[in-house]
Amino acid sequence: MQKTAINYEKMYELLILARKIDERFWQLNRAGEAPFVISGKGHEGFQVALAQLLNQKIDWMAPYYRDLPLVLGFGETPKSVFLNLLSKADDTNSGGRQMAFHWGNQANHILSHSSPVTTQFLHACGVALALKKQGQPGIVVTTVGDGSTSQGDFHEALNFASVFNLPVLFIIENNHIAMSVAQEDQYKQKDFSGFGQAYQIKYAKIDGTNVMSSYQDLQKIIEEMRAEPQPVLVEADVVRLTAHSSDDDGSYLNEQERNYQENKDPVTIFQQELLAQQLLSQEKMTEIEEQISDLIDEVTEEALAAADPAADTLEQFVYEEGEGK
Amino acid sequence: MKLNMIDAIHLGLQEELVRDEKIYLIGEDIGRKGGAFGATKGLQEQFGADRVMDAPLAESGIVGMALGSAMAGMRPVCEIQFADFIFPAFNQIYSEVSKLRYRTNNDFEAPMVIRAPYGGGIQGGLYHSQSIESFFAHMPGLRVVIPSGPRDAKALLKTAIRSNDPVLFLEHKKAYRSLVEVVGDAEECFPIDQAIMKKQGTDCLIITYGLFVSKAVKVAEKLAEEGYSVGVLDLVSIYPLDQATILDAAKASGKVLLLSEGNKEGNVISEVAAVLAEEILFELDAPIKRLAAPDVPAVPNAKTLEDAYLHFSETLEEETRALILF
Numbered sequence A: 001m002q003k004t005a006i007n008y009e010k011m012y013e014l015l016i017l018a019r020k021i022d023e024r025f026w027q028l029n030r031a032g033e034a035p036f037v038i039s040g041k042g043h044e045g046f047q048v049a050l051a052q053l054l055n056q057k058i059d060w061m062a063p064y065y066r067d068l069p070l071v072l073g074f075g076e077t078p079k080s081v082f083l084n085l086l087s088k089a090d091d092t093n094s095g096g097r098q099m100a101f102h103w104g105n106q107a108n109h110i111l112s113h114s115s116p117v118t119t120q121f122l123h124a125c126g127v128a129l130a131l132k133k134q135g136q137p138g139i140v141v142t143t144v145g146d147g148s149t150s151q152g153d154f155h156e157a158l159n160f161a162s163v164f165n166l167p168v169l170f171i172i173e174n175n176h177i178a179m180s181v182a183q184e185d186q187y188k189q190k191d192f193s194g195f196g197q198a199y200q201i202k203y204a205k206i207d208g209t210n211v212m213s214s215y216q217d218l219q220k221i222i223e224e225m226r227a228e229p230q231p232v233l234v235e236a237d238v239v240r241l242t243a244h245s246s247d248d249d250g251s252y253l254n255e256q257e258r259n260y261q262e263n264k265d266p267v268t269i270f271q272q273e274l275l276a277q278q279l280l281s282q283e284k285m286t287e288i289e290e291q292i293s294d295l296i297d298e299v300t301e302e303a304l305a306a307a308d309p310a311a312d313t314l315e316q317f318v319y320e321e322g323e324g325k
Numbered sequence B: 001m002k003l004n005m006i007d008a009i010h011l012g013l014q015e016e017l018v019r020d021e022k023i024y025l026i027g028e029d030i031g032r033k034g035g036a037f038g039a040t041k042g043l044q045e046q047f048g049a050d051r052v053m054d055a056p057l058a059e060s061g062i063v064g065m066a067l068g069s070a071m072a073g074m075r076p077v078c079e080i081q082f083a084d085f086i087f088p089a090f091n092q093i094y095s096e097v098s099k100l101r102y103r104t105n106n107d108f109e110a111p112m113v114i115r116a117p118y119g120g121g122i123q124g125g126l127y128h129s130q131s132i133e134s135f136f137a138h139m140p141g142l143r144v145v146i147p148s149g150p151r152d153a154k155a156l157l158k159t160a161i162r163s164n165d166p167v168l169f170l171e172h173k174k175a176y177r178s179l180v181e182v183v184g185d186a187e188e189c190f191p192i193d194q195a196i197m198k199k200q201g202t203d204c205l206i207i208t209y210g211l212f213v214s215k216a217v218k219v220a221e222k223l224a225e226e227g228y229s230v231g232v233l234d235l236v237s238i239y240p241l242d243q244a245t246i247l248d249a250a251k252a253s254g255k256v257l258l259l260s261e262g263n264k265e266g267n268v269i270s271e272v273a274a275v276l277a278e279e280i281l282f283e284l285d286a287p288i289k290r291l292a293a294p295d296v297p298a299v300p301n302a303k304t305l306e307d308a309y310l311h312f313s314e315t316l317e318e319e320t321r322a323l324i325l326f
């Protein structure tokens, strides 16, 4: 298989775009414009790499709420994620029906997900099953937090994918905390390799805060999945650089947890590596950052001015229209 | 062709599998065994293991994976071995299946059917006898359909499979082999959102669904010999209710008896009673009567206890007569 050159600039752009959008989201939350923010800050590294490695024409994803960078790399525009944040009528994910950060857009091959965690793992299996039945290429990526691995759907999905040999890339975004509950109070395993073994599927652990190493690790895994369709379980080690959400202050975190997380910021790590290996100049980085800041100012204004859903659409689309009650 | 209900359902599934390649069946033991009741007997041999799939023993997995495949263009028909075992999938049905179209503002849809045998009177004990429909009659976005006989079962199942909305299709186990009638051809499809007037009547109306429809028709025939005109309305669509037909039929008879095998409190027939009370209370000539199972957790196994549980249904004739004479 011929390898295309790695586009560091594109990955840097996506990383900065996601980070700066996240920062703007929090500002809008504090300003009272956005009722809810849940952040992917600290989870961006592997997501940025993964987005480059997928082919949106044939691949699908079933993401969860920390995947802003991933969906931005999979067709969602800066404008569309702001419309989602503000529950506007033209929000392509749900037309303002769902809470923000609940993704889903058929045109972009992004499955719709709900709030109860981990249900999307089974939906990913279903899409992979459909691809198999239809004789189509493509893999399905689905993500979940580490606390969510306790859910039954997590285990049913891994088992179904194993039994039916479905090309699903299951990714656990392990930030070592589930809302406020520390890892050791959530599960006793040191890592999730045991699940790979239990369900007889390949397992790999990657440093999800590092764009470059994530790219290399995921590239290998995805190439293998394309060559020989099969499920793979990846544990991406990441950090949660914010509280759980805007409805949480994170005050329960101890000193050690705080320091560990702050030392592993994916943006700083990528910047240092790009400069050290002379893959992107400081000037270029600054230029990218400025352009993105301007873009974000622009779409913030547009999204704030966009129309809210009309109240009289409340009863639309319960059933296929025209049939109805 | 005269068939019992399980064979009618079998034929309906077979015809639909032939008609549309996007349709596939998935469930526990539906492959080489052909299902706990034989609804899929021989279908895996005929269509292959890709189209008639034995699933691992996990209901959330069956429904959740089916939903994912429906989002990517397939039309799954799931079999839950017994309705009593649907609850591990409750979250997938309530949070995912029923809400998909609404929450995506019509971007995604879930064209899928979940079939499940329900009901007691077969000495199945607590967990092979339950009437679980009321739990699912509170989920806008989902349809709950219950056929009352072989012909309806086949013609309703086809519409359910062809619908672009999700349908929970509940089949009374006791109706599987006890009812036999001529069924329609491969293109006979009945609307899944309409109640069916099984018998016209002016003195009293029995509203029920599933197995009890045939029982109600027998009672109506018996009372006709006494000179009473008793109507029977089959709800068919447990959710959403076909309110227009219910109200018209009730007005025509003036007295209404509601019959269900589920526990009485919180039963779907209570919703029917509420609709009648709200809309046409003063057009009724007697209080609305509900006949349903006692409020005990489930159907016990011992024959004496099972009979005691189902005793209410044995009183249908006298209760109907009493209502007529009210």
Ligand SMILES: Cc1ncc(C[n+]2csc(CCOP(=O)(O)OP(=O)(O)O)c2C)c(N)n1
Residues within 6 Å of the ligand: A066, A115, A116, A117, A144, A145, A146, A147, A148, A149, A173, A175, A177, A178, A179, A240, A244
């Ligand atoms: C079934 C369910 N139970 C509880 C919640 C509330 N809740 C939302 S996120 C969360 C913690 C999730 O932790 P984890 O899976 O580790 O993901 P993270 O947020 O750390 O990325 C909880 C308890 C929920 N959304 N769904």
